[in-house]
Amino acid sequence: MHLRFTEEELGTLVEMVSLAAEVASWNERPGSEEGVGAYEALEEKVLEKAKHAGHGTHISFDEEKQRHHLTPEYQDGSFYQQCYDEFRNEVFWEELVIRLADRDLAKAIGMQAWQNLTEEQRRSRTQDLEKRYWEEFSKNGIERVAVIFPPGEG
Template sequence: MKIKISKNEYRLMLDVFAIAEWVMNSFKVGKDSETKPYNKLEQKIMSYAEDFGCGNLVSYDSKLEEFFPTREFEEMGTYSKFIEQFEDDVFWEELGQRLALRDLINDQGLEAVRSMDPVSRLQAQDEIADRYHQEFYDNGIENLFLSPNN
């Protein structure tokens, strides 16, 4: 099977692979066998950069025998805005949900929360999280303080 793509579509694929690479590997050290098939496909796609007139965006390191995005590609940053927005959204959502679960457990007790049916627990947690999300929307972390455990 052959798939025909334009230069613009190829350029978009480079962005998509950069986003995927960030999600899969940004916090890992070394190679990961679980992401190997994805990395292999990314390498294959990147190998066609010259053919699509994007040689300035991908370079080959003969010592590592791998293709890498160039500094020019990274400085263009067309994909990074999606990563930044995703990370920002995840941060606020997770912070609110984790604080809400903590508060629910502190209020109801761990065993009571564990014995709740999942729908009731999520509803109760979401009610608390909504208050945190509104606070974060209004004030960011301005009113967020940590107190040392005594």
């Protein structure tokens, strides 16, 4: 199979495979090694071809790891990095909101009752709590978040 790309399309492809490989690299589930390796191998192949096709200023070779990668200078201003940063930011806030709302629900109904609920039931019962946390974090970030240690631990 042969594909032809314009210079712009090749640049987009380079960013896409690098973004996918970066996200995949966070997968630490048992058995994920093969999938992560496939992403990294495809990234390596695309980056190597792109380097020889004129994108060499954006791609460097790590002798120690024996792999190509996008240069930090290129990553800093890239759309790929903006997407990755935005993804991480959104996941952080969503996970924080959901976990705090779940914690509050479990406290209110008891851990056993909470464990007996499906994910859908939990989300429907925590909608108001999640909304309240979203409003708080949208307005104040983590400025008003505090950890209260049990006596003797803080």
